[in-house]
Amino acid sequence: MGIGVVCRDERGVALWGWGERRRQEHDGRVAEAEAVIVGLRWALKMKHKTVRVESDCQDVVDALHGRSLGRSDFHSVISDILDLCNNFNYVSWSLISRRYNRAAHNLAHFCTLGSGNFYDGTTMPRHIVEMAKADLNARKKI
Template sequence: MADPRACVAAGWARPERGKVKINVDAGVKEGVGTSWGIVCRGADGMMLWGATIQARALYHPTLVEAVAILSGLQEAASRGIRRLIVEEDCEVVIEDLKKRRTGRNDIFLVYYDILKLCRRFDDVSFSFVRRSWNKVAHGYAHVLSWEEGRRSWEGVFPPSITALADADLINT
């Protein structure tokens, strides 16, 4: 039996059977706006759905990373997903959520909404991943053409995103 740590060392790792993995990423493009990407993949590594949200508003990058997680959880809940792993490449947000940190600024209001939404799932965990292991969500947030609003895909995905997802599977 293969050592599961070997998969993690190589890059993106498939979730265990019975769970899905949601990877999210966000960014701010100065002078343009804010964007975040979400991808949901099953235990076979195949993409189930993905989305990008792009807005003209400029927010602090850490806040947008938290909003990306909230959006991913909202999408998962609306699809009836019950067991999931959320991966993000912003370590401070992941650690804050794991520690259930509270405070009085905007990001903590988003954390509150995330943790409240987590009650709708049977099992949800948060993990920090390196950006190089989060390529598909990064692609949804940064690679696709900039177009204000929300776009989503299920079944058929943009070729640039499919190429990123296929490259991940080579390592798993």
């Protein structure tokens, strides 16, 4: 399973990212929820106060909007995410197509198994930086 998070500014410039490959096998929605919580934890470390979370997983976005209740591993991660949100001034959730989320998806698969890698704006792999800009620019054309 891979987890990829890319933090961009409003112009699409990649500010930082996190990529990790794990041996765990979860369904896609648990992996996506774990990516959200990793992203929020890094956003806290980087002292962001306003966060816009974009996910290509409908189940995650619905659960974060309170449309999905349960006691599964997935819902436990969702509960942790919502608790973490109390540390921000503003958090929003939106569903995006995977074709506009290529940077995070590729970063999740870029890292070697068993390692987590933080990248700042100067160490981020160039192809991920370019994908982050392209993802945002492609959405603006819709």
